[in-house]
Amino acid sequence: MDKAKEAAVSQNRRAVILETQSCNTNAIGxxxxxxxxxxxxxxxxxxxxxxxRREVRINLGYFxxxxxxxx
Numbered sequence: 001m002d003k004a005k006e007a008a009v010s011q012n013r014r015a016v017i018l019e020t021q022s023c024n025t026n027a028i029g030x031x032x033x034x035x036x037x038x039x040x041x042x043x044x045x046x047x048x049x050x051x052x053r054r055e056v057r058i059n060l061g062y063f064x065x066x067x068x069x070x071x
Contacts, residue, residue, distance in 0.1 A: 001034050005062065015063045021046075022056040036060040 008016050018036070020027045038060060043050050045057035 001030075009064065014065065015061050017059065017061045019057055019059055022058050023054055028058065028060075031060050034062065036062045 004016055016036075017039070018031065020031070022028075022041070038058065040059040042057040042059075046055055047053060050056050
């Protein structure tokens with residue numbers, strides 16, 4: 001993750017954005033620990049019944065110049 005953040009900074013990007021599935025709780029925990037925050041989700045990305053299947057697309061972002069507090 002550090003390499004992705006370093007690459008984004010060296011390219012003058014404002015954020016690193018990623019996508020994972022709501023059922024991937026280990027990855028979500030890792031990303032939150034790395035300072036990412038929830039920026040959106042999609043309840044019909046994979047099927048018409050993503051909520052029923054308990055697999056929703058989650059978008060997370062790490063913003064370099066944001067006033068949001070980080071843990």
